Amino acid sequence: MNIDLRGLTPAPVTPFTRDGRVDYEAIQRLGSWLGSIDGVKGLVVLGHAGEGTFLTQEEQANVIRAFVKSVDGKLPVIAGITGEGTEVAALEAKRAVAAGASAGLLYPSHGWLRFGYQDGAPQDRYRTVYEESGLPLILFQYPDVTKATYNLKTLLEISAQPGVFAMKNGVRNMRRWDTEIPVIRRERPDLQILSCHDEYLLHTAFDVDGFLVGYGTIAPEPLIEMIKAGKAGDYVKARQLHDRLLPVTKSVYHRGSHMEGTVALKHALVARGILEHATVRSPLLPLENGAEKEIHDAMRAAELGPVR
């Protein structure tokens, strides 16, 4: 397995037409732009930012194909795998393989968010999905405030399993981050560790191989610089980038709910000249009056203008 995500892996949105269909021309514009940027290592499609669970199975496969085409096969396209049951997730992973995905980002089973999980169930989910589909997998660590978060033992066991090559960590508990990441790094030296703390990237930049974030879709250039600064241990540079981006971070990610970030990302992509409008699918709703202007002002302040 040779998928190198040590850099920026954006999780793009899925563009829609104004009447709510998947907009494949806009996927081509978005994917080809992201794929042209040095330092972008792959794309994770059908994630939260990609409204992946709001699409039909046929649309999911078509979106994977469209993003693979948009990057001309030069970057790995990684598919969010979200099915609740393990067998359902394995079938989803097989469809992703057939559509051209190079890897999968395997989500926890949704019911675990509320009820928690039996000891060993996450390990079994990763094992089964990989064995049945052959799709290399990224371990997805959910926030500590949810019952779907994995404790350190579970993280270490999953990451030792065949097929698991990277971890997207969004634990959002800095005590756990600061104490668990060094242990995982020591025990699993080959595991690629990627932060998905869109709203806390500065803190995590010094410990990771890269970022796997929706944020990477709208601000790839400064985030690639921040990753480099983090790897160089250059706090001053990383802080400058953080400060430059703060208006954008606030207008996109410091909203009432992280889900709104997806709508905000689409407005920000309008500011970048990639999308023409910010149409989303239910259960997402348009943002409140004034939000669009706030996002455009923030993008301008962060010098993230149109790219074409």
Ligand SMILES: N[C@@H](CC=O)C(=O)O
């Ligand atoms: N960045 C968010 C949403 C992505 O899937 C996270 O931390 O999980």
